[in-house]
Amino acid sequence: MRMIVEGVSYAYSKSKVLKDVSFEIGKGECIAILGTNGVGKSTLLKCLNKVIKAQSGKITVGTTNLDSMSGDELAKVIGYVPQNGSFPDSTVFDAVLLGRKPYIKWDATKNDLEIAEKVIKSLSLEEYAFRKVNHMSGGEMQKVSIARALAQQPSVLLFDEPTSNLDLKNQLEVIGIIKDIVREQQISAVVTMHDLSLALRFADKFIMMKNGNIYAMGGMEIITPENILEVYGVNVSIEEYNGHKVVIPN
Template sequence: MILSVDGVEFSYKSKKVLENIKFKVDKGDVVSVLGINGAGKSTLLKCINRILKPKKGAILIDDFNLNKLNSLEIAKKIAYIPQSVNGNYISVFDAVLLGRKPYIKWEVSKKDLKITSDILKLMNLEDCALRYTKELSGGELQKVAIARALAQEPRILLLDEPTNNLDLKNQMAIMKIIKNISRSQNISSIVVTHDLNLALRFSDKFIMLKDGMIFSEGNNEVINSKNIQEVYDVNAYVDNYNGIPIVVLV
């Protein structure tokens, strides 16, 4: 077990957004957080990363309480990729190198440069290392964001709708990268997504949120017709095609 979320609650002023959230995540797992807009999914990621401070509850990473860690220490354990990733006039190499910021004291070290180069190779970004991120496609830009996060050498990756606005090919590519990295690097990935089929195909565990609370949690058995109807208010059934579970709306 790498992450433990115990009784987390959060409110925006008087509006309660998260209530008594409890779950655990194992090393190497990909966890999908599911639910309708406004269910508290993005807020949960921000609470885990301490962008937002929970009103109640504890979050433990490797048995360290996040309340007792400073922002630099948290950045060495958690990498967060927001919904919107934009390019600018910075090279891909430098963008990924920025992920080493928590470790850089006075100047960039040989180790920082090597880690950046190795990650570019891992993510197949070597050929565009010197291009401006502003020149990249949506899929390439998302890969750069993941590469920068990996440069932090985190224990946990938090990804808020990483396939948003990507075509089908890039959606599959990004989810494969997340799955493979989680396994090979022994990193736990928590992914907010609206795509139940991508979630079913690439995730090990599922957390379904409704009205700021955990409605259901567990393996792919929680993605069933009854739960989908309760959480999303739509009729659907879960079928199987060549060993791959799929959600079909009816």
């Protein structure tokens, strides 16, 4: 299901964080939002999920305007994985089952339980199903956050710095999971990231943000030393190694 973002702006007090941001993303596509701290990446994700309301502009998923959706309706089409997901003192299974909350009327049905079980299996979390989430490692908890969002059966997944605070092995595993989910389930994904080399491994499109605006948008061709210098203020080289492009600070 296509998400279309048109002219979205947002300000905290008198400080404008987002300025007329527009883009769209289709089924089975992953777009990486890149830029320095404070440029508006996380604020943009919160607007896309109505955690905060865009002060101008329009966001639609399919043909439906987000403003017309109730909380439960929104949760059925958009899944949100924050930087540091919080969990109640619950097992992995119960945490993932929480993703079914928009669908549950009185109690979880057999279908809800089966979906939670299927998602847990798809992320290879079976052996942790009845372990307390708060006793797990950072990488394992991040996978539980993704599983909970997937249990919502959304059309669009939003990830805010999904690899922050993870070691290299878990970074690659989480990015691989996101890439597989997008391709296999034809979900649209919007991911904020700092690691440019990691973004180049999995994203189809890129948005480079500067001062709350979109500075550049497109495919891998926009990830150039010139654009990186303009957006990040850092001189870099871009090399290819083992079939992957790598950004190397000079």
